[in-house]
Amino acid sequence: DNPNQPLSSLSLVTETEKQALLEAWKGKALPVPTDKTVHQLFEETAQRHKDRPAVTYNGQSWTYGELNAKANRLARILMDCGISPDDRVGVLTKPSLEMSAAVLGVLKAGAAFVPIDPDYPDQRIEYILQDSGAKLLLKQEGISVPDSYTGDVILLDGSRTILSLPLDENDEGNPETAVTAENLAYMIYTSGTTGQPKGVMVEHHALVNLCFWHHDAFSMTAEDRSAKYAGFGFDASIWEMFPT
Numbered sequence: 001d002n003p004n005q006p007l008s009s010l011s012l013v014t015e016t017e018k019q020a021l022l023e024a025w026k027g028k029a030l031p032v033p034t035d036k037t038v039h040q041l042f043e044e045t046a047q048r049h050k051d052r053p054a055v056t057y058n059g060q061s062w063t064y065g066e067l068n069a070k071a072n073r074l075a076r077i078l079m080d081c082g083i084s085p086d087d088r089v090g091v092l093t094k095p096s097l098e099m100s101a102a103v104l105g106v107l108k109a110g111a112a113f114v115p116i117d118p119d120y121p122d123q124r125i126e127y128i129l130q131d132s133g134a135k136l137l138l139k140q141e142g143i144s145v146p147d148s149y150t151g152d153v154i155l156l157d158g159s160r161t162i163l164s165l166p167l168d169e170n171d172e173g174n175p176e177t178a179v180t181a182e183n184l185a186y187m188i189y190t191s192g193t194t195g196q197p198k199g200v201m202v203e204h205h206a207l208v209n210l211c212f213w214h215h216d217a218f219s220m221t222a223e224d225r226s227a228k229y230a231g232f233g234f235d236a237s238i239w240e241m242f243p244t
Helices: 015-024 038-048 064-080 097-108 122-132 204-217 236-241
Strands: 053-057 060-063 088-092 112-116 136-139 152-155 184-189 199-203
Touching (some): 038 097, 053 097, 060 097, 064 097, 088 122, 097 136, 122 184, 184 204, 204 236
16 A cells, blocks of 8 residues: 555564564573683583593594694694784695694684685685685695695694694693684685675684584583584584584
């Protein structure tokens, strides 16, 4: 009857329907911390389960204590390189123990990791590095880097590299940063099937919320394991790395 009236003036739902949408259908409320980052929650887990296996690959394992210490070491190196909150750091690795340490090390430095699958076409890898503004790149031995990338590159594996050298007491303490739950945790790219790939920026509080939902929905316990199946550049891989 009045096609020119603004949507704001319309009553699209009744008051009963509104209450159903806002209250009856809102689902289960979970005690999700609003002031914690993902790596802080990991550090708490590592403190409780220091000697339990945290990550396993190709017959080798790191305990929570080992993984936390290696990530601490990497984080301090990143901070010494000038990495700060909301900076983006590319992680160009295949599934490995080092992948886990790289992701946690970036988060502990206060930055956001940009997961890049080495099996991507060279053009896509180059685009992601440029578009994300990655200040630094973490990679594995034998994986090539686009010639156009001018940032620093840190090698994660191989003999006498950052993560292969023996741990010491300096690696035990967790680094302190100004990062909060509102800072970026990671930046991941869409497929690009409908145009240029888009970088989606996810903050810590959103990932923490997913972790707590995951824990509750699947009744996760300390005895459960999560398989790394999805490609590193696919968002489902984040779900697999942070199940609890």
